[in-house]
Amino acid sequence: MLDGATTHAVLPAMDMERATRFYTEKVGAQQRAAVEGATFFSVGDSEFSIYPTANSNRGGHTQMGLRVPDCRAVVAELRSRGVEFEEYDFPGLKTVDGVADIGGGGSAAWFKDSEGNIIGVVQVPI
Structure with missing residues (x-):
């Protein structure tokens, strides 16, 4: 039933414009679409979306993980x-x-x- 399914993270945003700028300008994600109630992005081979909310509670845990081949290189690039x-x-x-x-x-x-969402960058040996 789920053969061929993919997953993506859905992140809350109190300010959609601010979050869109953060992900496009700082993270380097590509904005794919914006519809009422959601903006969709891609980064590498993955996709995620943000949605507007007035709720500021973010749960205190990693809400999206980005698996990368070289964590330290990605950290350096994002810091820049x-x-x-x-x-x-x-x-x-x-x-x-x-x-x-x-x-x-x-x-x-x-x-x-x-928006206060915690994003992980992880390099795992496979």
């Missing part, structure tokens, strides 16, 4: 565009200069978008 990365120090997870070693040769980093 003005993206600020989070620093974490939890048992079993510590970032150094915004990047955490997640074992097995993998690494991860997280940033908040203009």
